[in-house]
Amino acid sequence: MIPIPVDAVPASSLNFDLYFERERGAAPVLYRKRWHPLEQADLERLLKRGVQTLYVPSVDQEAFREQMFEEVCQDETVSPERRYKVLRDVNRVVFDMAFRGRESEDLMSLLSSLAPQLAFVICREDLVVRDLFSLMEHDSGIYTHCVNVAVYCLILAAALGMTDMAELEELAMGALLHDIGKRHVQLAGTKQMSGLTRQQREQLQRHPTVGFQELVLRDQYTWAQLMVVYQHHERIDGQGSPVGSVEHEIHPWARICAIADVFHSITSDNAVRAPLTIEQALNVIDQQAGASFDREIAKCWNTKVWKKTSSRKS
Amino acid sequence: MLEHESVEKNELAEIVNRLRCEIELPPALEDFFDFEGILPTTADERRRFARMDLRSFGALEYRQTFPVLPRSSCWHRIYTKDLSRGGLCFLHSEQLFPMEQMHVILPAETVKTVLPRCERMIIEIRRCQRRGPRCYEIGACFISSFRDLAAEIASAS
Numbered sequence A: 001m002i003p004i005p006v007d008a009v010p011a012s013s014l015n016f017d018l019y020f021e022r023e024r025g026a027a028p029v030l031y032r033k034r035w036h037p038l039e040q041a042d043l044e045r046l047l048k049r050g051v052q053t054l055y056v057p058s059v060d061q062e063a064f065r066e067q068m069f070e071e072v073c074q075d076e077t078v079s080p081e082r083r084y085k086v087l088r089d090v091n092r093v094v095f096d097m098a099f100r101g102r103e104s105e106d107l108m109s110l111l112s113s114l115a116p117q118l119a120f121v122i123c124r125e126d127l128v129v130r131d132l133f134s135l136m137e138h139d140s141g142i143y144t145h146c147v148n149v150a151v152y153c154l155i156l157a158a159a160l161g162m163t164d165m166a167e168l169e170e171l172a173m174g175a176l177l178h179d180i181g182k183r184h185v186q187l188a189g190t191k192q193m194s195g196l197t198r199q200q201r202e203q204l205q206r207h208p209t210v211g212f213q214e215l216v217l218r219d220q221y222t223w224a225q226l227m228v229v230y231q232h233h234e235r236i237d238g239q240g241s242p243v244g245s246v247e248h249e250i251h252p253w254a255r256i257c258a259i260a261d262v263f264h265s266i267t268s269d270n271a272v273r274a275p276l277t278i279e280q281a282l283n284v285i286d287q288q289a290g291a292s293f294d295r296e297i298a299k300c301w302n303t304k305v306w307k308k309t310s311s312r313k314s
Numbered sequence B: 001m002l003e004h005e006s007v008e009k010n011e012l013a014e015i016v017n018r019l020r021c022e023i024e025l026p027p028a029l030e031d032f033f034d035f036e037g038i039l040p041t042t043a044d045e046r047r048r049f050a051r052m053d054l055r056s057f058g059a060l061e062y063r064q065t066f067p068v069l070p071r072s073s074c075w076h077r078i079y080t081k082d083l084s085r086g087g088l089c090f091l092h093s094e095q096l097f098p099m100e101q102m103h104v105i106l107p108a109e110t111v112k113t114v115l116p117r118c119e120r121m122i123i124e125i126r127r128c129q130r131r132g133p134r135c136y137e138i139g140a141c142f143i144s145s146f147r148d149l150a151a152e153i154a155s156a157s
């Protein structure tokens, strides 16, 4: 069950079930079946009774996220404050979803125990939430991608031995913002590179620089976070962009993010090509280790995180 | 470090000459100093000003622009590549980052034809590409004064 503050729940017909605690600490029971109209007066009554939290069942996470996206993105009459609250909850749920289903491995269960706390901290950071909100308004696909990449970065960093929570949070925030420069690229309808105008292509290629330029003026982000944004398309062999930096000139967090970024991009559905299977994607990472990716980090991702042995001779 | 105010025009060349060069030209740029002339503006470039090839030396003074990137104020010898009224392209031994703002001193005799009055300029970095282990090609534009980034940051947060 995902807890949602009552004041973040929209008064409308919802496409997910809602649960509540009849008594404090009791197991949540059904409050409203999906599509049953929910009115502002109902929510106010709950608050008057001291019920501050409603719950959405885990199976309805997707539906919840979808409806909340619509709620915040499409209704211009919603006040900024309310949009903000809603996004915060959606964010937590997306994060939670990204962690789920991977609990079988030891590492995954460790991380999923950290997930709610991490998600909470990230959502608490007003600035990150605001930036993510504008990204979500621009393109919810990029937003989902960023959240997933952040999760992969955390998993990979933990597998590499990063244990400090503050450091993990810092990395997660950087990763959440890694594609923030894309929010200025108008891609309306065109997802295929070949369908883009030259100007769009140039803008897209410049997104690490644009993102860096924007965040560096904020005085809120650390250099390591800025390097995640600026260097996540650099390659170990110097063939990346924007600078063509090599090996250790690329910040370790950017090297982590590069793998997480490509892995999520090639395994997720988009208009350009069909998603690769995990097995195929791991082969891509393996083949590109030492060229696109840091060899050690790629090895850790494949063998420690996904328990895959290399098909290549080293 | 050198005080700007005490630097007279005729001393500028002296400063540049005194600086040690830390740039290592990669094999692909071995003929870097071999040619000079006016670069035609190609059709796909939306440049406002014609560029002039300027294979020469200059000096770059570091200055801290971002709170998160410490830069101690000191001078470096750079190789200039080309120049226009709007900006400069040069080689430097270190990576610089977009929007960093610094001082640059350019050799007087060549600059005069392009930039009538000024030899010590303020630049803002636009792009930086690695050409070799100690060689970065950097594009920068001239700006009239340093922006008060501290104030911009304060108002943005």
Ligand SMILES: [Fe+2]
Residues within 6 Å of the ligand: A178, A179, A207, A232, A233
């Ligand atoms: Fe990217």
Ligand SMILES: [Fe+2]
Residues within 6 Å of the ligand: A145, A149, A178, A179, A261
């Ligand atoms: Fe990305």
